[in-house]
Amino acid sequence: MSTPRIREAARAVVLDENDRILLLRYNESGKVFWATPGGALDPGEDYQTAVRRELGEELGVADVELGPQIAxxxxxxxxxxxxxxxxxxxxxxxxxxSRVDPARATQTDGILTWEWWTLTDLSATDQTVYPVGLTELIDRFLSGGAPDVPFAFTG
Structure with missing residues (x-):
């Protein structure tokens, strides 16, 4: 049995002026789920560059200022x-x-739709959302700022 190859990926926890989070809906091999924007690093790319590129490709957003790494x-x-x-x-x-415009997206990577979620809606949904524990992470960030050490998701 071989060890799976490492795939480095950068993801964005996109929050709007009303503290809603932007999630993208995917259907991969019949499995429908919601996830944060982002994707794999290109060769020679660092995480920050990758997340900016992915936001342009998936959401049509350019010139994004990154906040801290939180997880x-x-x-x-x-x-x-x-x-x-x-x-x-x-x-x-x-x-x-209003800055998010998927019509300007250049690479939608199988995205079915996108939606802004309140934390209340996110915590109440029975739909699959990745990563598990996202609601708690955002709540901690909004109430206490970025952690000294990024939170490690376990699932």
Whole structure:
């Protein structure tokens, strides 16, 4: 049995002026879920550059100021049928909802739709949202700022 290849990825916890979070809806091999914007690093790219590029590609947003890294996540899963060990870093991005324009997106990567969620709606949903524990992470950030050490998601 071989070890899955490492796939580094940068993700954005995008919050608007009303503290809503932007989530993207995907259908991968019949599995429908919501997730934060982001994706794999290109060769030679750092996490910050990757998350800015991904926001442009997926949401049509340019010139984004990144906030702090607030979390990490390591998870084995399938990407286009290949088992990978995905290593993610999550960065806060605060921007006005009106700046998001998927019509300007250049690479939608199978995104079905996007939606702004309140924390109340997010905590009450029965839909699958990744990463598990996102609501608590955002709540901690909004009430206490960025952690000294990024939170480590376990799932």
């Amino acid at each position: 990490t996540r390591t998870k084995e899963h399938l990407v286009q049928g290949e088992a990978v060990q995905q290593v993610e870093r999550y960065f806060v991005v605060c921007l006005a909802a």
